[in-house]
Amino acid sequence: MEQKILSSRARFAQILSILHKHHIEKGIDPVKFREILEDLGPTFVKIGQIMSTRQDMFSERYCKELMKLRSSVTPMDFDTVQTILNEAYQKSWTEIYESIDMEPLGSASIAQVHFAQLKNGQSVVLKIQRPYIYERMERDVSLLRKAVKVLNLSDIVSSVIDLNMVIDEFWTAAKQEMDFTNEAMFAKRFKRLFKDCNFVYAPKIYDEYTTHQVLVMEYIEGIEISDIEKLDSEGYDRVEIADKLAYNYISQVIEYGFFHADPHSGNLRIRDDKIVWIDFGMMGILERRDRELMKDAVRALALRDTTKLVDTILTLGIVNQEIDYPAFTNEIERFMNQYLNLSFSEMDLGVMVQDVFTICHHYHIALPKGISMLARSMMTIEATLNDLDPSCNMMKIIANHKATLTHVDLGKEAKKIASKSIDAFVKGLDLSVQSSDVLKMVQRGQVKVNLNLMGSEQPIAKIDRMINRLIICILIAALLMASSLICTTDMDPKILGIPALGFVGFMSALAMSIWLFFKMLQLHRRNKSF
Structure with a gap:
């Protein structure tokens, strides 16, 4: 152990x-x-x-x-594996399995995988969680x-x-x-969603042998999708596989909002002319709202609508601090201009995703977990597709869904408009009453209104500096006047025949004047250089 x-x-x-x-x-x-x-x-x-x-x-x-x-x-030793299985099943594993390979197929931080055979001769894979x-x-x-x-x-x-x-x-x-029943649930859901797709397959999950610490699934003896030589020798068309894989992936995202979040080549096999997805430990889920907003974002990209894209990102994101809206809009505008003369299918998805996330990171806009998982997943699937077919472009496949993304369902839109109209009418009736109540509260001093102008920080800073210099000028004038009045008296002690207090006042006014002169000269030179 x-x-x-x-x-x-x-x-x-x-x-x-x-x-x-x-x-x-x-x-x-x-x-x-x-x-x-x-x-x-x-x-x-x-x-x-x-x-x-x-x-x-x-x-x-x-x-x-x-x-x-x-x-x-380091892999677990087989004695540890046996102990875990016996504890999970509350009986000897030999009552369920005919044999289990002592050498693991793979070993990771949470679990390791072993090939096994059930009593009925079926080949399975055991994913066994590490103790403690x-x-x-x-x-x-x-x-x-x-x-x-x-x-x-x-x-x-x-x-x-x-x-x-x-x-x-x-x-x-x-x-x-660490709860393998979650992975089992994801695998069954994926299998159910694509049961009618004739080129996609997912392994069967054996619920009767699956526990929180042990996952049992069908063994897939296929060709790893990155094994180009074997695929070619078996006569597979890699371009066709890439197209089908990309199409299926986009369907997962757009149609179901339930997608494989780690689609690297190690999690994909080719068997009997089908693409087999394995390892459902990391699945992305997009809520209906997020899916609709993503469609809005793609629609905005397709139509080159900067304002719509900005509003969609801010609606999707979690804003942790005040956003400089004009600067953020200009940043997105620059991003959009890069793709202004490109067709929808010529865009590089990986670069686009990275650019958008860099902008969001700069403005401290956090996106929902499902969206961030999708971004990483999209870049992973692009690398997998490029191994199969270097000419494959993910955006070409998305372009095939463009009709779905930009299509307007008139019936659905009519219902939305009707619902919004009724809502607006009801709120309109309440508006006059609410406005009257708010005005009364303002009059009584119960409500204060703050106005924040975005992008006003620099002008306000300049005004602040001007006021500070004006105050210094007033102080200099006051010191000169006060010192002059003191000099008309016979006050002791004296410096150079001048009352000491008056002398200090003159020197202070002189120092402040010299400092102010150099500050203004420095500002003049800076403005001239610009």
Whole structure:
């Protein structure tokens, strides 16, 4: 059996030691951050992998570096595997399985995979969860929160990431991933949605043998989609496979809002002229509202409607601070102008997605988890498609759905207009009463109205500087007048025959005048250079 977890104190000391070893107090960069996560172990590697999918929250260079993270974990020994299975089934695994291969097919931070045969001779794959993995991750998450406070990590990396947000999102995702019944549910849902598609397949899930810690599914003996030589030798048309794969993926997104979020070549097989999707541990879900807004965004791109795209992004996103709307609109306008003379199918999806996420990151606009997963997933599927067919362009496939995206359902729109009209009429009746009530509250001083002009910061700053200089001029004049009055008296002590207080006043006025003169000269030169 795997070694039990370290005590919280020992693990906390280990975490602090690793952070100090990398001199975290001196700042952070993408490579250092990745190396720290790798040294901290599986829990933190998993956090980094989740972070790499959130390009709306983290800069492009961090996401690219974190994509290099791989879960390199020593496989469990077979005695541990047997113990886990016996505990999960409350009986010997030999009563269910004819045999289980001792060597795993793969080993990751949360689980490892073994080939097995049921008593009836059917070949299956067992995904077996590591012992104490939940307890280890729960402990590490708790200790990470403490380390963030102790080392003031939030202050050190605040310009790069919101650590508390990352920890919360990771722990939510990890708890779902560690319950294999969720993955089983996703796999069955995917299989059900595409049961009538004659070129797509998903493995069968054996519910009777699946538990929270053990997932049992049909073994797929096919050709990995990246094995180009074998596909060619078996006579498969790679261009056709790429077209079908892209079409199916876009259908997942647009028609169902339920898509495979990790479509790399290792999760795709070709068997009996069908594309087989495997490993449903990471699935993206788009709510109906988000799906409609995404259609609006694609429609805005197709029609080159900047205002619509800006409004859609702001509606979709979570805005954590005040947005400079004119500057944000200009940024999107520049983005749109890059594609002004390109046809819909000539656009590079990966570059477009990265550009939009870079803009959102700059303006601190966080997008819903489903949208950020989709962006990462789209770039992954593009790489997979390019391996199959270098000429394949994801936007060409989206262009085939353009009619769906830009089509207006007159009946549906009529219902929307009717509903909005009734709503507007009812609200219109209330408006006069509400306006009267608000005006009365303003008169009584119960309501205060603040006006905030976007983009007014620079003019206001200039006015502020002008007022400050005017105040200094008034002070200089006051000092000169006061000092002159003092000089008419015979006040002691004296400096150079002048009352000391008057002398200090003259010198102060002179110093302030010289300072103001040089400031104005400096400003004049700066304006002239522009």
